[in-house]
Amino acid sequence: MFLEKVVVEINGYFVGFIFKDDVLVRNTIPLSRDEINKFFSWEKISNKKHHIKMAKCILRLYFGKMLDSEVRELIDYSLDVTPFTKKVLDVVKNIPYGSVKTYGEIAKELKTSPRAVGRSMNKNPLPLVIPCHRVVGKDNIGGYSYGITHKINILKNEGVITNLK
DNA sequence: AGATTGAGCGGCA
DNA sequence: TGCCGCTCAATCT
Numbered sequence: 029m030f031l032e033k034v035v036v037e038i039n040g041y042f043v044g045f046i047f048k049d050d051v052l053v054r055n056t057i058p059l060s061r062d063e064i065n066k067f068f069s070w071e072k073i074s075n076k077k078h079h080i081k082m083a084k085c086i087l088r089l090y091f092g093k094m095l096d097s098e099v100r101e102l103i104d105y106s107l108d109v110t111p112f113t114k115k116v117l118d119v120v121k122n123i124p125y126g127s128v129k130t131y132g133e134i135a136k137e138l139k140t141s142p143r144a145v146g147r148s149m150n151k152n153p154l155p156l157v158i159p160c161h162r163v164v165g166k167d168n169i170g171g172y173s174y175g176i177t178h179k180i181n182i183l184k185n186e187g188v189i190t191n192l193k
Numbered sequence: 194a195g196a197t198t199g200a201g202c203g204g205c206a
Numbered sequence: 207t208g209c210c211g212c213t214c215a216a217t218c219t
Contacts, residue, residue: 112215131201141213142201148215149200163200171200179200 034074035064036083043083044068046153052082052105054153057174057182058090067174089156092185095125096159107158109151112140116148123162126186130166146171156182 032047041058044067056068064070074080082103088094100121107114115138123129131142131149138145145163150173152160161182164170172179183189 110216132203135201135213140215143199143212144201144214144216146200147198151216160200165201167202169200173200176200 033070034072034076034079035068035070036074036079038080038083038087041083041087043086044070045074045079045082048106048108050104052103052154052157053108055082055086055155055157057155057178058087059174063174086156090182090185092125092182092187096121096157099157103157105154105157108153109148112144113148113151116145117152117158117160120149120152120158120160120163123159125159126188128162128164128183128188130164131170132166134163162186162188 030049032045034045034047036043036045040060042061042064043058044054044056044064045052046054056064059067085094085099085102089096089099107117109117116134119134119137131145134145135142149160149163150171152158155161155173161172161179169176169179169183180189
């Protein structure tokens, strides 16, 4: 099995990828240089055409300029997670652009607990591609692995959050 | 195999 | 608002 851990840089944004036999199993959101080193361990910077193409998709997703469903059709990925997390992420996949669901709502659908749903979000290996940023708390925005500032940015870019002080 | 830990939630003061 | 207890998959001991 061939494992590849790379980072692609596009105008100051760093996106990390892990491939298993050329199939995407993990990615990061666009991060600063400091953040990528904090959140992701990688082997090399990649300049491969299809890696750059993927990174551009991730950037577009972050800035709300592309649909996640579209990216999922373009990219060869596999969800390398437990059966439970897969079930949760399958629900999350169906949350449309520009709308949100709460941890509790998803928990109810799957007959589990909100905390268990949150745990699965934390383990989402394909952020933005699987839109876990669209899962929020009932009374607040909820958490985000890369920091809630990013979650707020993404939701702003999708037009979900309009005014924020 | 048991204890602890969360990207949560509802109830009650 | 703030706290307390319930929850349940995943992650320690």
